[in-house]
Structures are given as structure tokens and as C-alpha cells.
Amino acid sequence: MSVPYWRARDRYYRILGNKCEQCSQEYFPPAAICKKCGSTKFVDCEMPKTGTLVSYTQQKESIHGFEDQEPMVFGLLRLDNGVRIIAQLVEVPYDSLKEGMKLKAVFRRVRVDGESGQIFYGYKFGASRESKS
Numbered sequence: 001m002s003v004p005y006w007r008a009r010d011r012y013y014r015i016l017g018n019k020c021e022q023c024s025q026e027y028f029p030p031a032a033i034c035k036k037c038g039s040t041k042f043v044d045c046e047m048p049k050t051g052t053l054v055s056y057t058q059q060k061e062s063i064h065g066f067e068d069q070e071p072m073v074f075g076l077l078r079l080d081n082g083v084r085i086i087a088q089l090v091e092v093p094y095d096s097l098k099e100g101m102k103l104k105a106v107f108r109r110v111r112v113d114g115e116s117g118q119i120f121y122g123y124k125f126g127a128s129r130e131s132k133s
């Protein structure tokens with residue numbers, strides 16, 4: 001069992017970034033120095049689980065360890081707090097993706113470790129209920 005994974009597990013089930021204590025700017029991944037005010041004081045801050053699709057692409061070449069998930073689709077999203085994040089997109093057919101559509105974070109199997117059989121989970125983005133109508 002991978003100890004660092006279990007120690008960091010909390011960060012995989014939530015999208016955990018941080019927030020500048022001085023100016024409240026939010027970051028994901030967590031920042032060490034605030035780009036806005038230069039402060040180095042931060043508190044953990046969970047990112048919203050919904051966002052808007054800014055751009056997306058389909059990966060057709062093999063990524064080692066992810067052959068069973070091909071073709072993979074990745075999107076750049078603007079979360080509801082304005083933070084930009086790149087994530088794998090699932091559940092929405094590639095042809096149905098549209099820039100500006102609302103997506104929400106879903107927690108899915110990311111990969112299985114070949115040697116230990118350990119399953120790793122993490123966030124991906126899928127269809128938001130409001131966009132299904």
C-alpha cells in the first residue's frame with residue numbers, strides 16, 4: 001500500500017486548494033506565494049465542484065497505464081470561484097461537449113496499480129444536472 005497516497009487521500013476526494021489569508025485569492029493547485037498580494041500565509045480551501053467548460057481536447061495517443069480509458073478527453077474548466085483547472089472529462093460524449101457548458105466534479109477510478117492491485121480514485125468532470133435538460 002502506498003503510504004503517501006493514503007496520506008494525501010483527502011486531496012483526491014475533495015478538490016483541495018488553498019486561499020490567501022490576506023486577500024482571499026483562491027488557488028488550485030495550492031500556491032506557496034500569492035500572485036496577487038505576495039503573501040505566503042494560506043489556509044486550505046475546498047474548490048467548488050461545479051464549473052464551466054472553457055476548452056477541451058481528445059487524447060488519442062496512448063498514455064502508459066491508461067490504455068483502458070482511451071480515447072481520453074481533457075477539459076480546461078473555470079470553476080465557480082474563478083479558478084481554472086484541467087481535468088479528465090467523462091460521461092459526456094465528445095460530440096456533445098460545448099464550450100460554456102456546466103460540468104460537475106465526479107469521483108471515479110483513475111487507475112489500478114498493476115502490481116498491488118490498489119485502485120486510485122480522483123476527480124474527473126462530468127455532466128451537471130442543470131445541463132441535461
Ligand SMILES: [Zn+2]
Nearest residue numbers: 020023034037
Ligand atoms: Zn493574496
